[in-house]
Amino acid sequence: MCGAKAGGPDLAGVDVASETIIQGSVTRDGEPVNGYVRLLDEGGEFTAEVPTSATGQFRFFAAPGTWTLRALVPGATVDRVVAAQQGAVAEVAIAV
Amino acid sequence: MSRSDVLVSADWVQDHLDDPKVVVVEVDEDTAAYDKNHIRNAVRIDWKKDLQDPVRRDFVDQAGFEALLSAKGIANDDTVVLYGGNNNWFASYAFWYFKLYGHGDVRLLDGGRKKWELDSRDLVDGSAVPERAATEYKAQAQDSSIRAFRDDVVAAIGVQNLVDVRSPDEFSGRLLAPAHLPQEQSQRPGHVPSARNIPWSKNANDDGTFKSDEELKALYEAENVDLSKDTIAYCRIGERSALTWFVLHQLLGQTNVKNYDGSWTEYGSLVGVPIELGN
Numbered sequence: 001m002c003g004a005k006a007g008g009p010d011l012a013g014v015d016v017a018s019e020t021i022i023q024g025s026v027t028r029d030g031e032p033v034n035g036y037v038r039l040l041d042e043g044g045e046f047t048a049e050v051p052t053s054a055t056g057q058f059r060f061f062a063a064p065g066t067w068t069l070r071a072l073v074p075g076a077t078v079d080r081v082v083a084a085q086q087g088a089v090a091e092v093a094i095a096v
Numbered sequence: 097m098s099r100s101d102v103l104v105s106a107d108w109v110q111d112h113l114d115d116p117k118v119v120v121v122e123v124d125e126d127t128a129a130y131d132k133n134h135i136r137n138a139v140r141i142d143w144k145k146d147l148q149d150p151v152r153r154d155f156v157d158q159a160g161f162e163a164l165l166s167a168k169g170i171a172n173d174d175t176v177v178l179y180g181g182n183n184n185w186f187a188s189y190a191f192w193y194f195k196l197y198g199h200g201d202v203r204l205l206d207g208g209r210k211k212w213e214l215d216s217r218d219l220v221d222g223s224a225v226p227e228r229a230a231t232e233y234k235a236q237a238q239d240s241s242i243r244a245f246r247d248d249v250v251a252a253i254g255v256q257n258l259v260d261v262r263s264p265d266e267f268s269g270r271l272l273a274p275a276h277l278p279q280e281q282s283q284r285p286g287h288v289p290s291a292r293n294i295p296w297s298k299n300a301n302d303d304g305t306f307k308s309d310e311e312l313k314a315l316y317e318a319e320n321v322d323l324s325k326d327t328i329a330y331c332r333i334g335e336r337s338a339l340t341w342f343v344l345h346q347l348l349g350q351t352n353v354k355n356y357d358g359s360w361t362e363y364g365s366l367v368g369v370p371i372e373l374g375n
Contacts, residue, residue, distance in 0.1 A: 019279060036210055038302070039275050046297030047263040048275035049182060051126075051210075060275045063265060072302060074216050
């Protein structure tokens, strides 16, 4: 297992200008955690979910607005609110 | 039919991992997930490579499905237990597909891979692939009572229940795909007029398990879905709507429910059909 990497996955090959990206990492005591991250819309409704990578990272392609990230890992659930804009990358570090 | 005939718990699967008449099958959106690790003795079905015609946009035909299951060592009288990631989206799709070709005993692992992982249950290395002797599987002709095509959807506008199970942002046209996928798509955004937006996620708990029959019934009643009418469920490519089909047809016992596998990637590309935007 690799260690945790700061920030979300590498953006090489991603058309950042046209996408609204929310990404980051999930860690416990600085180490990456295998789990899931859900993206909830402003009404709290599920929009998408991804498993974290081996380095604890995740990424969503959203729309501009306010979103909630919910990390689900064995034994814990943690929410983070994030504002996203088109052409920008919202980086979110979630410690559980 | 009851819930226990089509849905099994992680404990049940754990107790049947060495049962030769139970075949656990992983079907994931991420078709490489099995290579990382999987439930012991599970075989893999690749929803892209194994279940789709390699040229046309359609399923493998009856003979192709027979060849696939024969090669995987699945017999007609085996109990097939499907599981996968992303809250069983593609496992539900495979469930519907197995029913389309008439498999007798097929079930879903409640919660799928996620629940199994969140329970910290054992997974074996991806290279540990079980050896199952080939069978001579016989499929039935496709059951047209559970599959909808584009003309059925157009004819159902304002007449039958249309249930759009995508997220509210896809339904309204703000997003063109689930948010873990890039948004650049060729089709027009929006939804089929008269469709009700009941996201698939309302059927499930956070851990991916299905809500109780009572909760599910209340959900569709609260959304004014008249279950005495015929119903067509759709999403983007027919996998999330297969999960809703599973809920309505298999858990709640509604017989008049079809899944539209063409879904938004087909409907949103059709010339001249009506589309609605917004909530």
